[in-house]
Amino acid sequence: MAFELGQYVPGNSAIHRLDPRAKLLGLFLYGLALLAAPTGGAAILAGSVALPLVLAAGLSPSFIWRQLRPLVIFLALIFFLQLVTTPGTILMHLGPVPLTREGFNLGFLALARVFFLVLAAVLLTATTDPLALADGLERLLAPGQRVGLPSQELALMLTLALRFVPTLLEEAERIMRAQIARGASFRGLQVRNLLPLVIPLFVSAFRRAEGLAEAMEARAYQGGKGRTRMRELNFTATDFLFLLLAGALAAGSLYYRLKSGN
Amino acid sequence: MEISLQGVDFAYQVAGRQLPVLYNIDLKISAGDFLALTGAGGSGKSTLAQIIAGLLEPTAGKVSLDGRVLPGRGKFRGASPWSRVGMAFQMPEQQLFAETVMEDVSFGPRNMGLSPDRVKARAYKALEAVGLDPETIGDRSPFTLSGGQRRRVALAGILAMEPEVLILDEPTAGLDPAGQELVLDLIRDFARRRDRAVVVVSHNMAEVAAMASQVLVLHRGRIALQGTPREIFRQEEALRAYGLLPPPLTQLMHSLRQRGAPVPTDVLTLDEARDAILHWLKA
Numbered sequence: 001m002a003f004e005l006g007q008y009v010p011g012n013s014a015i016h017r018l019d020p021r022a023k024l025l026g027l028f029l030y031g032l033a034l035l036a037a038p039t040g041g042a043a044i045l046a047g048s049v050a051l052p053l054v055l056a057a058g059l060s061p062s063f064i065w066r067q068l069r070p071l072v073i074f075l076a077l078i079f080f081l082q083l084v085t086t087p088g089t090i091l092m093h094l095g096p097v098p099l100t101r102e103g104f105n106l107g108f109l110a111l112a113r114v115f116f117l118v119l120a121a122v123l124l125t126a127t128t129d130p131l132a133l134a135d136g137l138e139r140l141l142a143p144g145q146r147v148g149l150p151s152q153e154l155a156l157m158l159t160l161a162l163r164f165v166p167t168l169l170e171e172a173e174r175i176m177r178a179q180i181a182r183g184a185s186f187r188g189l190q191v192r193n194l195l196p197l198v199i200p201l202f203v204s205a206f207r208r209a210e211g212l213a214e215a216m217e218a219r220a221y222q223g224g225k226g227r228t229r230m231r232e233l234n235f236t237a238t239d240f241l242f243l244l245l246a247g248a249l250a251a252g253s254l255y256y257r258l259k260s261g262n
Numbered sequence: 263m264e265i266s267l268q269g270v271d272f273a274y275q276v277a278g279r280q281l282p283v284l285y286n287i288d289l290k291i292s293a294g295d296f297l298a299l300t301g302a303g304g305s306g307k308s309t310l311a312q313i314i315a316g317l318l319e320p321t322a323g324k325v326s327l328d329g330r331v332l333p334g335r336g337k338f339r340g341a342s343p344w345s346r347v348g349m350a351f352q353m354p355e356q357q358l359f360a361e362t363v364m365e366d367v368s369f370g371p372r373n374m375g376l377s378p379d380r381v382k383a384r385a386y387k388a389l390e391a392v393g394l395d396p397e398t399i400g401d402r403s404p405f406t407l408s409g410g411q412r413r414r415v416a417l418a419g420i421l422a423m424e425p426e427v428l429i430l431d432e433p434t435a436g437l438d439p440a441g442q443e444l445v446l447d448l449i450r451d452f453a454r455r456r457d458r459a460v461v462v463v464s465h466n467m468a469e470v471a472a473m474a475s476q477v478l479v480l481h482r483g484r485i486a487l488q489g490t491p492r493e494i495f496r497q498e499e500a501l502r503a504y505g506l507l508p509p510p511l512t513q514l515m516h517s518l519r520q521r522g523a524p525v526p527t528d529v530l531t532l533d534e535a536r537d538a539i540l541h542w543l544k545a
Contacts, residue, residue, distance in 0.1 A: 177317045178357045180335055181349040182419060183373030196369065199359035203405075 006125040007067070014238070015057040015127045020136030022239035023124050029246035030120050033253035038260050040108035046253050047116030050123060057127045067122045068115075078114055082107035130162040135233060152223045160212070168205060175200050263328050263346055263426050263459075265314055266290040270323035272309055280321075283309045284483045287323070291427060295459045298470040298491075301480035302505030307463045308352065308431050310480065314461060315349035315429045345374055348425030352432045355404075355412035363389070363407070363415050364400035370423040388422035389415075392448050410441030417448065428452055431463040449473065468509040471495065471530045479504055492528040511535050518542075 010016075018026075030050065037043035054064065084094070088102030125133070138155030145151050176186060179196045186193060272284040283306045291297055291314065299307045312318040313325060319334040326332060327343050335344045351357070360366035367385040376384070389396040392414040399407070404415055413433075420428070433449065434442040450473065453460045464470055470477060470491060477494045479487035481504040487494055494501070495512040507513065515527045515535065525542050529535045 174351065175357055177312065178349075178351045178354065179369075181315060181317055181351075182357075182370040182423065183345055184369070185373075196357070196359045200357050204356060 006122070008128065008130055009059065009063065009126045010129075011058055011127065013057045013127070015053055015123070017238075018127075018242055019233055019235050019239040020128050020132045021140055021233060021235065022242050023128055024133075024136050024140060026242055026246040027120055027124050029243070029250040031117055033246075033250040034113045034116055036250065036253040036257045037109070037113070038257045040105060040112050042253065042256060043109055043112035043116065046249060047112060047119070049249060050116060050120050054119070054123055057123060059123070059126055063126070064119070064122065067126075068118065071118055075111055075114060079107040079111045082110050131159055132231070132233075134159040134162060135229070135231070139233060152227075156223060164205075164208070167208070168201065171204055172197065172201055264290065264292045265347065265427060265459075266326050266329075267313065267320075268324045268326075270313060270320040270325065272306075272313060272318065273321045274309075282483065284313070284320075287313075287485060289314075289478065289485070291459050291461060293426070293457045293459055295461075296453050296473060296475045297459070297461045298474035298477045299461060299463045299480065300465055300467070300470055300477060300506065301486075302465070304482075305480040305505075306483040307480050311349070311429050311431050311461060311463045315347050316344045317349060345423060346425055347427045347429065348420040348423055349429040350417055350420050350431065350433060352435060353413075354416035354420070355409065358404040358412060358416055358419075361403060362401050363394075363404050364396065366404055366415060367419045367422050370419055374423060384422045384424065385418075388418040391421055391451065392418045393444060394418065410437050410444065413437060413441065413445065414448070417445070421448075421452070426457060427459045427461070429461040429463075433462065433464075434466070434469065446473065465506065467495070467507060468511070471509045471512075479506065481505075491530055495530075496528045498527070 015023075030046075033046045034043055037046050083099060083103040083106075084097050086100055086103035086106050088100035090098045091101050091104070092099050128136075134155050137158065138151055141149060141151035141154065175197055176184075180186070182196075184193070184196050186197065267287050267289050270284060270287040271282070273280040273282040275281075287310060289297075299310060301307045309318065313320055316325065316332065316335040319325075319336075324331045325334075327346075330343075332343060335342060338344065358366050360369065364382075364385055367388055368381050371381045371384045385400075386396045389400065394411065394414055399411075399415075404412055407415065417433070428449070430449065434445050437445060446469065449460060449462065452458060453473075460473075462470070462474065474491055477487070477489060477491050478485060479494065479501070486504050487497065487500060495508040498508050498512070498516050501508055508516070509530075511529055511532065512527060515525050515529055515538070518525050518539070519527055523542050524545075525538045529538055
């Protein structure tokens with residue numbers, strides 16, 4: 001059982017060292033640029049700026065492929081739906097369904113958008129320690145506290161959830177092996193077959209959650225104001241430069257869209 | 263039956279990297295054997311137990327049952343030669359899932375494709391073997407039982423498959439002394455028949471001394487020592503180097519000897535120790 005989507009790959013590249021806040025905002029701006037791109041070509045042009053970053057982060061093509069592989073069907077579906085549902089100049093027929101030039105263009109655009117967005121998200125999670133990511137998110141959401149957004153609690157929940165993903169996966173694997181030792185089969189995906197795995201997993205997750213809550217209370221944990229942190233985030237000139245470039249990309253893409261009048 | 267491992271290496275895959283755990287393990291388990299796998303934490307004993315049980319496949323080397331090289335359990339569907347090998351994981355009570363004790367114990371035999379009557383008969387027999395009354399406890403939810411009872415229900419679930427080789431990983435961990443004694447008794451009971459074999463993973467040397475006929479000490483993924491309990495416990499220095507301590511009785515004899523008493527150091531039981539000490543005092 002290999003669960004790899006969103007996996008962190010420790011490293012010390014320039015991308016790894018960027019402030020998580022810069023990376024989160026950068027991803028947002030990059031997404032904006034992709035959404036603003038009016039054509040498939042423009043989306044590819046804007047999207048491909050992420051490629052040198054993937055290389056700079058030292059991620060191997062095989063790693064990227066393993067991350068994206070589960071999404072191939074989803075991507076194909078997006079393309080196909082756009083293709084068959086868009087009216088316009090008919091190019092050819094697929095059985096009774098007319099395929100249009102506009103359909104091809106839109107399908108292509110949607111495909112490019114989603115593909116590059118996922119690629120950038122993979123780049124973010126692969127180069128950022130999950131705890132740093134949650135930290136960055138907390139800081140970005142902090143202004144929301146004034147309007148009652150519990151940013152600290154949200155970040156804590158996110159941190160804990162991320163923290164327990166590998167633990168629970170390991171546990172799931174162990175329980176699976178134990179049930180296989182009793183002749184269980186996990187090949188079919190019927191719910192009945194999954195009960196011997198899911199029930200013990202839930203029982204143990206609740207027990208862990210309770211234990212963790214008690215351990216935190218025993219150490220007088222109280223969230224909120226005045227908490228200091230072990231790793232201070234440090235926004236450097238490089239982070240500014242990175243954001244500036246991402247902002248320029250988004251602005252360029254928006255400008256191109258307005259000029260092309262779509 | 264006989265399980266044999268030849269040149270077995272094993273490495274876990276962690277984040278695309280190899281984390282080697284076992285190196286070049288050769289071993290053979292035949293009917294009548296009672297093997298204890300021991301070693302400090304992280305020495306690879308749990309991993310080795312799972313390889314012997316066919317639950318993990320070695321990265322290199324061969325695992326064979328009765329001379330036939332077999333792939334791991336995951337490769338089989340339904341009845342497989344591996345169902346003759348039973349394995350109890352650490353804290354096996356954490357795998358209980360069914361609504362009633364009876365249902366849970368029946369899970370294994372049912373997966374073997376036995377008829378409902380035979381499944382029931384085996385579940386009854388297994389519960390009785392672990393000292394629980396199927397009539398009173400069979401309809402209860404396993405989650406309402408005490409820790410020791412849950413452990414025994416989990417072990418019954420494995421015994422109900424009537425394995426010829428039973429592999430147990432730290433079977434007494436986390437139980438109170440009475441619970442530990444019950445579990446050790448049922449393991450001894452299982453081992454009484456000559457056509458059966460037992461492999462126990464444990465770092466409790468007193469337990470190992472009391473039961474095993476062969477001891478295998480792992481150190482950083484390699485077999486460091488192998489022999490009868492007497493042969494192993496004599497080597498106190500080596501054991502300490504591998505992060506282990508001989509059982510308390512053996513330690514006592516070692517200290518006496520260091521203070522000049524001519525007593526043997528390879529005693530296993532309380533009676534032997536008493537006789538040896540009395541013999542020395544009278545002389």
